Amino acid sequence: MSAQNTGLFSSKVLGHPSGLFVLFFTEMWERFSFYGMRVLLIQFLTATVINGGWGWSAEQAGALYGTYAMLLYLTPIIGGLIADKYTGSRNAVIIGAIIMTIGHASMALESKTTFFIGLACLVLGTGFFKPNMPSILGEMYKELPDKKDGAYTIFYMGVNSGAFFGMMLCGYLAERIGWHYGFGLAGIFMLLGTLQFWLAKPLFGNIGALKKEEEKSTLTAQQIEEEKETKNPFTKLDYFLIVLVSVIGLSYAFNDPLSKNGVIDIFKFLDTPALRGQSIIAIFALVIFLYLVISRILRYGKIIRDRMFAVMLLAFFLMFYFMSFEQGATSLVLVARDYTHRGLEGGALLAFNIVNTCLTVIPLLIISVVLFLLAKATWTKISLSNIILFICFAAIWACAIWMLSSEFSKEASEITVSWFSILNSFFIISLASTVSKLWDSKYNPPAAFKYGFGLLLVALGFLILGIGSVGLGEGVKMSMIFLILTYLFHTLGELFISPVGLSYVSKLVPAKMLAFMFGMWYLALAIAQKLAAILGGQIEVIKESYSLSHFFFLFTLIPAAAGILVMFLHPLLKKLMHGIK
Numbered sequence: 001m002s003a004q005n006t007g008l009f010s011s012k013v014l015g016h017p018s019g020l021f022v023l024f025f026t027e028m029w030e031r032f033s034f035y036g037m038r039v040l041l042i043q044f045l046t047a048t049v050i051n052g053g054w055g056w057s058a059e060q061a062g063a064l065y066g067t068y069a070m071l072l073y074l075t076p077i078i079g080g081l082i083a084d085k086y087t088g089s090r091n092a093v094i095i096g097a098i099i100m101t102i103g104h105a106s107m108a109l110e111s112k113t114t115f116f117i118g119l120a121c122l123v124l125g126t127g128f129f130k131p132n133m134p135s136i137l138g139e140m141y142k143e144l145p146d147k148k149d150g151a152y153t154i155f156y157m158g159v160n161s162g163a164f165f166g167m168m169l170c171g172y173l174a175e176r177i178g179w180h181y182g183f184g185l186a187g188i189f190m191l192l193g194t195l196q197f198w199l200a201k202p203l204f205g206n207i208g209a210l211k212k213e214e215e216k217s218t219l220t221a222q223q224i225e226e227e228k229e230t231k232n233p234f235t236k237l238d239y240f241l242i243v244l245v246s247v248i249g250l251s252y253a254f255n256d257p258l259s260k261n262g263v264i265d266i267f268k269f270l271d272t273p274a275l276r277g278q279s280i281i282a283i284f285a286l287v288i289f290l291y292l293v294i295s296r297i298l299r300y301g302k303i304i305r306d307r308m309f310a311v312m313l314l315a316f317f318l319m320f321y322f323m324s325f326e327q328g329a330t331s332l333v334l335v336a337r338d339y340t341h342r343g344l345e346g347g348a349l350l351a352f353n354i355v356n357t358c359l360t361v362i363p364l365l366i367i368s369v370v371l372f373l374l375a376k377a378t379w380t381k382i383s384l385s386n387i388i389l390f391i392c393f394a395a396i397w398a399c400a401i402w403m404l405s406s407e408f409s410k411e412a413s414e415i416t417v418s419w420f421s422i423l424n425s426f427f428i429i430s431l432a433s434t435v436s437k438l439w440d441s442k443y444n445p446p447a448a449f450k451y452g453f454g455l456l457l458v459a460l461g462f463l464i465l466g467i468g469s470v471g472l473g474e475g476v477k478m479s480m481i482f483l484i485l486t487y488l489f490h491t492l493g494e495l496f497i498s499p500v501g502l503s504y505v506s507k508l509v510p511a512k513m514l515a516f517m518f519g520m521w522y523l524a525l526a527i528a529q530k531l532a533a534i535l536g537g538q539i540e541v542i543k544e545s546y547s548l549s550h551f552f553f554l555f556t557l558i559p560a561a562a563g564i565l566v567m568f569l570h571p572l573l574k575k576l577m578h579g580i581k
Helices: 018-046 058-087 089-108 112-129 132-140 145-176 179-199 221-229 236-260 277-297 302-329 331-338 346-378 383-408 417-439 447-468 480-508 511-536 539-545 548-568 570-577
Strands: 343-345 412-414
Touching (some): 018 112, 018 331, 018 346, 018 383, 058 112, 058 132, 058 302, 058 511, 058 539, 089 132, 132 145, 145 383, 145 417, 179 383, 236 277, 302 331, 302 511, 302 570, 331 417, 343 346, 346 417, 447 548, 480 511, 548 570
Antiparallel strands (some): 343 412
């Protein structure tokens, strides 16, 4: 059944089917919850016990966060497969949202056991939720490819709006009242977002439902030919290596936080004077994994083989980007808390409060207008879903007004640590359309240069922090302008790189092999997340051994070197792509 036949397109908002905005708000509340929790995690773990935290070191907290973030990119591979075969995308989203709601509720309880249960639920829930929202959106626009780009732009505005308000409000509540209140607020909006999506079912018809065998499309002649060309069954050795790498990789992921917190180290018997046992086993697994992937790619014909090697090269450099950019969830949070002057009073505080009010109220007004347009278009079909949305917005307006009035009543205040994290979402919303115009102009650079420029911009952001932190000592903190500029350049780097990666996977890889290569892509992201957290956890060690500026200059050199190298490899990438631009 087509999207048009379900009646999905009979009601429109801003020229798009109203169902798009149901997805927009569902994704917005999920991202509100996810980023609202994420911005608190490192702060909570490293806060002193007297301040309600656990008093962990940056290295211990980074190890736990890295494993958590790594698993967030691995479980969607499995969640997507389960949705395709057993549940359908829509039910998978609801299952994932319910599990995540339980996770947030568990983290709101003041218990270490429920905290870890909560993290586990968030990982499992994300596995179901994350891959299936874009799947529903893609199915909705299957017969309207000309509108798909605009739809994804609107959808990702929901992603960034949710991240923006989640980090702002959950962060404020946690830092001003208590950590578990922040975790709890994230859970409330996850629950309401789940109800809103579930109650909107009449609008979607069969969109996102599990497809029966007879409903699956037959292959065209071109697809049959492609099927023959890309036939490459897994061997028994392939399956054995996949299981071996998976077991070793997961063992390493769990062993890292457990060993750094003195619980258990299952690889201790492999320790050497130069390397820890878990590092040796991780290198061993990486070598096996590279052999597995390369040996499979070499079995294909030349053009497919070359294009898949091009994807691997892009994934390799993407790891350097995320390894640096994702410091925003670990080391940059600690920099904002411990090394940045955040105190304001008098005119400076008034100016900040006015800016913060504009940052809060204007986006909320715009999204509230969209809510009213959606309600007007769909009230007869999904009135209960709209009522839940109105409750959500009443709550978010109440939180925002309470936050702003509380700050305006103070003569002196300190900007919350979480506030700096909203800058990434704000700059994306502000700059995305401007940067995207470059891709439609004659100045649109090739993939290697987009990657190169993005990596250099990230390096520039760290260079700014390195300069700002020179000479910091006891009681001396850097100006917040250095951190603000860092987030600006990091966001510009993200706008150069993020839209490129997955786009080239879909362009370069035959349809039959997309699932495999997307899996490899997400695996690269998972490894990058873990590396980012491990390196970010070394901020205190490097500061004590050398200086804080040394840490940032290191992160200037890594992405800068990677950016220059990928641009030098442009001729090779162009050759491997065989005409794909």
